[in-house]
Every structure is written in C-alpha cells, then in structure tokens.
Amino acid sequence: MIALLSQTIQTLLAHRLRSFLAILAIVWGIISVLVLVALGEGFYQTNTKSFALLMSDTQIVFPGQTTKEWKGRPVRRLILPSEVEARQMLHHPAIENISVIYGKWDASVTDNQGRSLPGNVTGIDDQFIELRNVKLNKGSRQINRSDLVNHNRVALVGWQLAEIGSLHIGSSLNINGIPFNVIGITKKNEGGISLNDDASQAMIPSTTFTDLWKSKPNMLLISPVEGVSGLLLRKSILSFFANQQHFDPNDKDAMYMPDFGQEAEFFKKLLRGIQLFLGASGAMTLAVGSLGVANIMFLSVTERTREIGVRLAIGATPNNILGQFLIEGGILVVCGTVIGVMFSYGIVMLLNMIGMPEWLGEPMITLDAIKISLGVTAVFALLAAYFPARRASNLLPVIALSARA
Structure with missing residues (x-):
C-alpha cells in the first residue's frame, strides 16, 4: 500500500x-x-x-371589546384590566413572566430648546426589554426596579427619536414640560424588517407614567413556562381574563392575541x-x-x-x-x-x-x-x-x- x-x-x-x-x-x-x-x-x-419577537414564545395581548353577551352583560363592553388585575396572571401555573405596558400617543415631547419631537410615550416595567427583545446601544441601561419604586424621571428613547432630537445618553428631553434624563437608546435595526415599533418612542417607568396620566394598560407581554405551547397559553390567558372580567370564554375579540406561529x-x-x-x-x-x-x-x-x-x-x-x-x-x-x-x-x-x-x-x-x-x-x-x-x-x-x- x-x-x-x-x-x-x-x-x-x-x-x-x-x-x-x-x-x-x-x-x-x-x-x-x-x-x-x-x-x-x-x-x-x-x-x-x-x-425575534415573532419567533419567540412571548404572547402579545391587547385589551379589546366583547362581541358576545354574557350572563346579562351587553356586547361591545370594553375590557380594560388594571395593572394589578393583569399581574394576578403571575399566579397562573402556565405563566412565567408578564410585562404591563401603557401608551400615550398625544403626549407633548420636546427637546431642551422646546422644539417638538414626533415621539410617543410608553410606560414600561423592568421586564419589558427582555420580553420585547429590545436591543440597546452600548452605554445604555434598562429601566430597573429602583426606577419603578422611586418613580424616577428617566427615559429610554428609540433610535429614530434620538436622531431627530439629537439626543444622547445623559441628555434630557421634556415630556409634558417635565424633564427626563435619557438613560438609554435602542439599537438601530437595519436588518431589513422589524416587528418592533419602538424606534420613535420615549419609554419611561410605568409608575412615572401613571403619575402623569391616569390610564390603564394598553398592551401586555406574557411569556409561558417551558413546555407550554402557544395555543395552550392563549387559551389560558383568555380563560383567566374571562373569569376575572366576566365575559364569554370563547369571545376572542375581548382580548386580542395575534398568533404569529404560522408566519x-x-x-x-x-x-x-x-x-x-x-x-x-x-x-x-x-x-x-x-x-x-x-x-x-x-x-x-x-x-x-x-x-x-x-x-x-x-x-x-x-x-x-x-x-x-x-x-x-x-x-x-x-x-x-x-x-x-x-x-x-x-x-x-x-x-x-x-x-x-x-x-x-x-x-x-x-x-x-x-x-x-x-x-x-x-x-x-x-x-x-x-x-x-x-x-x-x-x-x-x-x-x-x-x-x-
């Protein structure tokens, strides 16, 4: 050989x-x-x-409106759980984590010179960044538990809002005339397509948000425990809120939960x-x-x-x-x-x-x-x-x- x-x-x-x-x-x-x-x-x-958000196990939940009568209650009732009511889902055996989000689309956002900025204001908690899969620029920090407890006036700003307003980490912007310190900027996404709409938002602690506006959450992010399928998760969420808010458990419009699995x-x-x-x-x-x-x-x-x-x-x-x-x-x-x-x-x-x-x-x-x-x-x-x-x-x-x- x-x-x-x-x-x-x-x-x-x-x-x-x-x-x-x-x-x-x-x-x-x-x-x-x-x-x-x-x-x-x-x-x-x-x-x-x-x-990433579409492919993750995190379920987006939007409070909706009933389309069916239930035990004498009329149709077209708005279902708007409070934050306390929403967080009760954490006791459910199928739920691992939850983030409660507030939104204000007509808030006044200005820079230090008083120039109006085209941004929306969102109230978030310390779980939002992880569940929403938002990436932050180097030097940024997330909104943490201390910010929520102390009602701190800090903000994470979307990269688009930061570019328009020439904002950077350590600078400030005004929301309804109140100054907020910028602690982070979201990373610019140039991957072609993104499902996240945080680019033009100013995100502040949810407790500070409710100090400014007395409103209820307009979106929830809910992640399941390991082994729970998307279908079972959505059934569990609908059943939980149907029992809590008193609507038909089969009324899917009462709590709108898009299913991105096939997409x-x-x-x-x-x-x-x-x-x-x-x-x-x-x-x-x-x-x-x-x-x-x-x-x-x-x-x-x-x-x-x-x-x-x-x-x-x-x-x-x-x-x-x-x-x-x-x-x-x-x-x-x-x-x-x-x-x-x-x-x-x-x-x-x-x-x-x-x-x-x-x-x-x-x-x-x-x-x-x-x-x-x-x-x-x-x-x-x-x-x-x-x-x-x-x-x-x-x-x-x-x-x-x-x-x-």
Missing part, C-alpha cells in the same frame, strides 16, 4: 500542470459552496433577529430556502469542478495507456490499476478540499473585516456547512475518480501495448 501511494504521488508530481488544474477546480468549487453558504447563514441569523414558520422556511439556494449554487460549481477532475483523469488514462499495458503485462491486476487511479483522484480531491476550506475561511474573514451591509449580516462558516461541503465533495470525487479508474483497469494488455506512445 505504501509503495502504491508513493508511486501515485510520483505520478502526480510528474504531471504537475494537470494535477494543479484538477486541484484548482476542486478549490474553486469548495470556495463557492462554503462562501455562499456562509453568506446565507449570516443573512439567516440577521433576519431571524429582526423577527414565523413561513419566514424561517423562506430564509432557509434562500440559504439552500445559495448552497445549491455553490454545489453546482463544485460539480463542474469535479467534472474537470474527471476529464483530466480520463486524459491521464488515455496518455498512459501503454504504461497501463506494461503494468498489466508484468503481473499487475485490474484491481491494482483501479486502486492507483482511485488514489490519484482521492489525493487531488483531498488537497483541493483542504486548500479550499483554508481559502474560504480567509475570504469570510476578509469580508467581515471589510464590512458587509447590515441587512446581509456577518458571513459565518458553520460546522454543518463544512460537513455538507465535505459530503458533496466526497460524492462528486468518487464519481470523478471511479469511471476513469474503471476504464483504465478494464484495458486489455495487448490493446494497451499497441497504443501509440
């Missing part, structure tokens, strides 16, 4: 140009697969973050489909590269016909010939694969250093991508090496020796 391997390497070195072209074809194919899949993975990761699954499949398409495009390039290897090996068989005839005449078996050509093809493919993977990592690192558009994300080569590319390469390599090798092993010594040198 060692002698056969040594002889194979000597043969490849004797035909350097042909070996180089075969390796180059494999290198180009591997780079195509890994780099395209890396771009697809970066795109997938970035855009799934944009849909989330669709978007995940769409993003994976894009990644699969990119990978398939790279695989086609790899297939073309493997075809080049096959052509080069067929040419090698043709050029070395007399050599094969001599070896068969002095006692080499067809399996020996088959083995040598398979090893030659395998060495070419292994060399091309190793070099291709190295170049792919280098290209991806270079792309990340240069900086890609934020909607495209950061390309990344995953272990699964390497496994897939190696699997595809192995299949194509076997096909590329086998048929030329079989042709060489099936030659008759007399015919091979009579071939032109």
Whole structure:
C-alpha cells in the first residue's frame, strides 16, 4: 500500500500542470459552496433577529371589546384590566413572566430648546426589554426596579427619536414640560424588517407614567413556562381574563392575541430556502469542478495507456490499476478540499473585516456547512475518480501495448 501511494504521488508530481488544474477546480468549487453558504447563514441569523419577537414564545395581548353577551352583560363592553388585575396572571401555573405596558400617543415631547419631537410615550416595567427583545446601544441601561419604586424621571428613547432630537445618553428631553434624563437608546435595526415599533418612542417607568396620566394598560407581554405551547397559553390567558372580567370564554375579540406561529414558520422556511439556494449554487460549481477532475483523469488514462499495458503485462491486476487511479483522484480531491476550506475561511474573514451591509449580516462558516461541503465533495470525487479508474483497469494488455506512445 505504501509503495502504491508513493508511486501515485510520483505520478502526480510528474504531471504537475494537470494535477494543479484538477486541484484548482476542486478549490474553486469548495470556495463557492462554503462562501455562499456562509453568506446565507449570516443573512439567516440577521433576519431571524429582526423577527425575534415573532419567533419567540412571548404572547402579545391587547385589551379589546366583547362581541358576545354574557350572563346579562351587553356586547361591545370594553375590557380594560388594571395593572394589578393583569399581574394576578403571575399566579397562573402556565405563566412565567408578564410585562404591563401603557401608551400615550398625544403626549407633548420636546427637546431642551422646546422644539417638538414626533415621539410617543410608553410606560414600561423592568421586564419589558427582555420580553420585547429590545436591543440597546452600548452605554445604555434598562429601566430597573429602583426606577419603578422611586418613580424616577428617566427615559429610554428609540433610535429614530434620538436622531431627530439629537439626543444622547445623559441628555434630557421634556415630556409634558417635565424633564427626563435619557438613560438609554435602542439599537438601530437595519436588518431589513422589524416587528418592533419602538424606534420613535420615549419609554419611561410605568409608575412615572401613571403619575402623569391616569390610564390603564394598553398592551401586555406574557411569556409561558417551558413546555407550554402557544395555543395552550392563549387559551389560558383568555380563560383567566374571562373569569376575572366576566365575559364569554370563547369571545376572542375581548382580548386580542395575534398568533404569529404560522408566519414565523413561513419566514424561517423562506430564509432557509434562500440559504439552500445559495448552497445549491455553490454545489453546482463544485460539480463542474469535479467534472474537470474527471476529464483530466480520463486524459491521464488515455496518455498512459501503454504504461497501463506494461503494468498489466508484468503481473499487475485490474484491481491494482483501479486502486492507483482511485488514489490519484482521492489525493487531488483531498488537497483541493483542504486548500479550499483554508481559502474560504480567509475570504469570510476578509469580508467581515471589510464590512458587509447590515441587512446581509456577518458571513459565518458553520460546522454543518463544512460537513455538507465535505459530503458533496466526497460524492462528486468518487464519481470523478471511479469511471476513469474503471476504464483504465478494464484495458486489455495487448490493446494497451499497441497504443501509440
């Protein structure tokens, strides 16, 4: 075996140009697969973050209006649970966490010079950032329990509001003429699509909000305990508030709870489909590269016909010939694969250093991508090496020796 391997390497070195072209074809194919899949993975990761709220287990709940009579109570009753009533859901065995949100759309928001800013005011608690999956810029801090207890006049502002008002962490803005210190700014989302509408909002502690406006929550964020499905969670929420607020448990309009499950699954499949398409495009390039290897090996068989005839005449078996050509093809493919993977990592690192558009994300080569590319390469390599090798092993010594040198 060692002698056969040594002889194979000597043969490849004797035909350097042909070996180089075969390796180059494999290198180009591997780079195509890994780099395209890396771009697809970066795109997938970035855009799934944009849909993070949609894909999470957190349920959005909007107080609504009844559409059915219930035990003598008329239809079209507004269902507006108070914060105390809403937080009683924490005692429910299916509920892990809850965030109560207030909103004021006609509040006066101005900068220090009195210029009006196009922002809404939202009252939030210390669970909002986590459940809403809001990302904050470096140096920001969340609204915490101390802010709620002390009714602090602090605000988190959306990135759009911060840009319009030239606000930064440590600056202040006025809400209904009262100054609030900016403690954080939400991170700008350039991932293409976002379901969060916090970009133009000024978010203040909910206790401070209720000091300014006597209102009830206009939205709830509720997360389930592990193992509770979205359907069971929505049934539990509706049943709880139906019992508390006295409305028909089947009246889904009384508490509106959008179900994003199907949409989330669709978007995940769409993003994976894009990644699969990119990978398939790279695989086609790899297939073309493997075809080049096959052509080069067929040419090698043709050029070395007399050599094969001599070896068969002095006692080499067809399996020996088959083995040598398979090893030659395998060495070419292994060399091309190793070099291709190295170049792919280098290209991806270079792309990340240069900086890609934020909607495209950061390309990344995953272990699964390497496994897939190696699997595809192995299949194509076997096909590329086998048929030329079989042709060489099936030659008759007399015919091979009579071939032109």
